[in-house]
Amino acid sequence: MSTTTANRAPAAAAPFDVAARRAEFPALHQQVHGKPLVYLDSAATTQKPRAVIDAISRFYERDNANVHRGVHALSERATKAFEGARATVARFLNADPREVVFVRGATEAINLVAQSFGRPRLQAGDEVVVTTLEHHSNIVPWQLLAAATGARVVPAPIDDAGDLELAALERLLGPKVKLLAVTQVSNALGTVTPLEAVIALARARGIPVLVDGAQGAPHLGVDVKALGADFYAFSGHKLYGPTGIGVLWARREHLEAMPPWQGGGDMIRSVSFEKTTFNEVPYKFEAGTPDIAGAVGLAAALDYVAAIGLPAIAAHEAGLLREAEAALLAIPGVRLVGTPRQRAGVLSFLVGDIHPHDLATIVDRQGVAIRAGHHCAQPIMQRFKLAATARASFALYSTPADVEALVRALHAAIKLFS
Ligand code: PMP
Numbered sequence: 001m002s003t004t005t006a007n008r009a010p011a012a013a014a015p016f017d018v019a020a021r022r023a024e025f026p027a028l029h030q031q032v033h034g035k036p037l038v039y040l041d042s043a044a045t046t047q048k049p050r051a052v053i054d055a056i057s058r059f060y061e062r063d064n065a066n067v068h069r070g071v072h073a074l075s076e077r078a079t080k081a082f083e084g085a086r087a088t089v090a091r092f093l094n095a096d097p098r099e100v101v102f103v104r105g106a107t108e109a110i111n112l113v114a115q116s117f118g119r120p121r122l123q124a125g126d127e128v129v130v131t132t133l134e135h136h137s138n139i140v141p142w143q144l145l146a147a148a149t150g151a152r153v154v155p156a157p158i159d160d161a162g163d164l165e166l167a168a169l170e171r172l173l174g175p176k177v178k179l180l181a182v183t184q185v186s187n188a189l190g191t192v193t194p195l196e197a198v199i200a201l202a203r204a205r206g207i208p209v210l211v212d213g214a215q216g217a218p219h220l221g222v223d224v225k226a227l228g229a230d231f232y233a234f235s236g237h238k239l240y241g242p243t244g245i246g247v248l249w250a251r252r253e254h255l256e257a258m259p260p261w262q263g264g265g266d267m268i269r270s271v272s273f274e275k276t277t278f279n280e281v282p283y284k285f286e287a288g289t290p291d292i293a294g295a296v297g298l299a300a301a302l303d304y305v306a307a308i309g310l311p312a313i314a315a316h317e318a319g320l321l322r323e324a325e326a327a328l329l330a331i332p333g334v335r336l337v338g339t340p341r342q343r344a345g346v347l348s349f350l351v352g353d354i355h356p357h358d359l360a361t362i363v364d365r366q367g368v369a370i371r372a373g374h375h376c377a378q379p380i381m382q383r384f385k386l387a388a389t390a391r392a393s394f395a396l397y398s399t400p401a402d403v404e405a406l407v408r409a410l411h412a413a414i415k416l417f418s
Pocket residue numbers: 043044104105106107108135137138183185186187212214215235237376
C-alpha cells in the first residue's frame with residue numbers, strides 16, 4: 001500500500017487469516033437491529049481485540065497503583081507496565097523512549113505542540129502552513145495559536161482527486177513559515193500524502209514539520225527516524241487500543257527546549273515558592289496521573305499488530321479497498337469523493353442525491369455501520385462543494401463479506417428512495 005520508506009508497511013506480506021483475526025474481536029460478533037453487525041467505521045475508532053481488553057482487565061485486577069511515586073510492590077509493577085508501554089511505543093515508532101510523550105490522543109498531541117513549541121516561536125506575520133486535507137484537530141490548534149500570536153494559518157491546496165498539490169505547497173513554504181502540519185492519511189478521503197517529498201521541501205527550508213499520524217499509524221505504521229519530521233501524533237483508539245491514550249513523538253532536542261504545557265504532579269523535579277524545577281523529558285510533559293491502564297492497553301494493541309505484522313495488515317486492507325471501490329462504482333448513481341493516487345483505510349462516497357445521513361441511517365437498519373457527515377474535515381467538504389459524504393472505513397478485521405453487505409444495504413436504500 002505504501003511506497004515510501006517512512007511508512008513502515010512494505011508491499012510484500014505474509015499470509016493473513018482474517019477469519020481467525022475476526023474471532024479475536026468480541027464486539028464484532030453481535031447483532032444490531034436483528035442483523036449481524038457489519039462494522040465499517042474503523043476510521044472513527046477501531047474495535048478492540050481480546051488481547052487488549054484482557055491486558056486492561058489484568059492491570060486493574062492485579063497491578064493497579066499509581067506510577068513513579070510509590071515504593072510498594074503494586075506501584076513498582078504499575079510503573080514497570082507503564083514504562084514498558086512507552087518502550088513498546090518507541091519500538092513501534094523506531095524512536096527513543098525519551099521522545100515518547102503519553103497524551104490523550106492525536107488532538108492533545110497537536111495542541112501540545114501548538115502551545116509549547118509554537119507559541120514561544122511565533123510572532124505577528126509568521127505563518128503555519130497546513131493542508132486542505134487536515135482533520136479539524138490539525139487546523140484549529142493552529143488557528144488558536146494564530147489568534148494568540150498574530151500569525152496566520154495558510155492552507156495548501158488539493159486537486160480534484162484529493163491529492164496534495166505539491167508545487168503549490170512548495171510555493172507557500174516561504175520565509176515567514178514557522179511550521180508545516182500535514183496528515184499522513186486523510187480521514188475523509190483516504191489520501192496517503194507523499195510525506196517524504198513534503199518533508200524534504202520543508203527541511204530544505206529549515207521548516208519544522210508535524211505529521212498527524214492518527215489515520216496513518218494504523219494502516220501504514222511509521223519509522224520516525226526515516227520520516228525526518230519533527231513531530232508525529234497518533235491515537236491509541238484508532239489502532240485497536242483504548243480511548244483516552246495517544247502519543248506525541250518529538251525530536252529530543254525539541255522536547256528539551258520546549259517549556260512545559262501543563263503543570264502538576266510528576267512533571268516537576270522540585271517545587272518551592274521561590275523556584276520550581278522541571279522533570280526530565282518526557283515526564284516534563286506528563287503532568288498528573290497518566291492513563292496507566294490506557295498505556296498498558298495501547299502496548300497490548302501494538303504487540304497484537306506487531307505479531308500479525310503491519311505488512312500483512314496493509315496488504316489485506318489494500319486488497320479490500322480495491323474490491324470495495326470496484327463494488328461501489330458498479331452501483332448506479334454511486335460517486336466516489338476523492339480518487340487519490342494512493343489510498344488507505346477509507347472510501348468516501350455519495351449515492352445519487354440521497355443525503356449521506358439518510359443513507360447511513362437506512363444501512364444501519366441492515367446492521368451496517370458507516371459514517372456520514374463532514375468527518376471533522378469541513379475544509380475538504382468545502383473544496384468539493386459538499387456538506388457531507390458517506391464514509392466506509394476498513395481495518396484488519398474487515399472482510400469481503402462486509403463489502404457485500406454494504407453493497408446490498410446500498411441497493412436497498414436506493415430502492416427505498418426511487
Ligand atoms: N487526525 C485525523 C486524521 C483523525 O482522523 C482524527 C480522528 N478522527 C484525529 C486527528 C483526532 O484524533 P483523536 O480524536 O483521537 O484525538
